[in-house]
Amino acid sequence: MAAETARSWHEIVQQTLKRNEITLVPYVPDRVLTPLIKNLHADPYFNVFSTAREEEAVGIVAGAWMGGMRGAVLMQTSGFATLANVLASLVVPSQIPLVMFVSERGTLGEFNIGQSLVCRTMRPVLDSLAMEHHTCTRLDEFEFITDRSIKQAIATQAPVALILSPLLTGGSKKLDK
Amino acid sequence: MNTSPARNTKVMNRFDLTSRLVAKLKNEEAVVGGIGNTNFDLWATGQRAQNFYMLGSMGLAFPIALGVALAQPKRRVIALEGDGSLLMQLGCLSTIATLKPKNLAMVVMDNGVYQITGSQPTPAAASADLIGIALASGLTNSSWAADEEDFERLIEQSLVSDGPMLIGVRIDDKPGTGNTRRDPVQIRERFMQGLGVR
């Protein structure tokens, strides 16, 4: 158990992606995601790159899935807020098992009112599309949630959003970035 | 129709060009048709199992095609997009230029308008040059097709090229000819079967 808990949240993401053969990881960054993005870039298993918009990353992962390659998109809360259209018009109706990791900003100590309001739009959008989503707060549950959610997404051909709470990641030290 | 800056390019027809393109496909190449008229005309050329028809998500034809191209590097992938749609997602040109997929070709059907919503002019119609934007984004193999013959030559080139290619075509104001059956799961599943994934 000691070895289990010694792993950081981002090591768990990296290992769980590998275990589930997810190789393609387009992203629009968030400060909190920095160590994960850095490690994925350093790992030749992954094809990881930035895109200009989160929507674009979703399109790429949807295309890759149809071509037989698995992917996941990394973003922050504000990035998720740009996705309602592509989720409702492509991912959900086409039954594409899109996996999203969303670094949660705008809560638990946010001082930027814009971020906090954007954050409030996220769960209603997910709920209105009946999309599976989990807010990950604890390291000891994180691998279980991530691994099971990815497997369920693929088995049921349905998208999932894994929301990375500041309780899990420690949040951003500089909350305005 | 075209009020875009003067170009030495013929105004062609979307369905005619799409038919010419499809006639050149001999190796189960994947084709992604963008929202609206590009997929209607693709549909009208015959429903190949390797065709994907977008029913929404304006601007994502190139990103979706990029995903397919990354997943299947041995298969050629061609994306058809309207000028208005491309304007909504210009950043993807930089992504594609950076990743340099060898097997991706893109066609932008430039009528200068959002035809399917009532032919309102795009903000680019009177000023911007989409091929110029693509070139400046790093897609060095981008050009306007001068006429149908030139288009066919560029398509042939794109099927053997070793980097991404973008072809701009100026088109007339004829609406799309087909009417894609709006069943997203069926479209996706059939495409996956056509790509040998299922």
Ligand SMILES: Cc1ncc(C[n+]2csc(CCOP(=O)(O)OP(=O)(O)O)c2C)c(N)n1
């Ligand atoms: C995000 C978004 N905004 C607006 C629309 C409405 N819409 C659907 S198709 C379209 C125009 C597409 O223009 P273009 O890509 O140039 O193709 P054309 O109609 O000229 O063939 C618009 C504005 C939409 N579907 N999605």
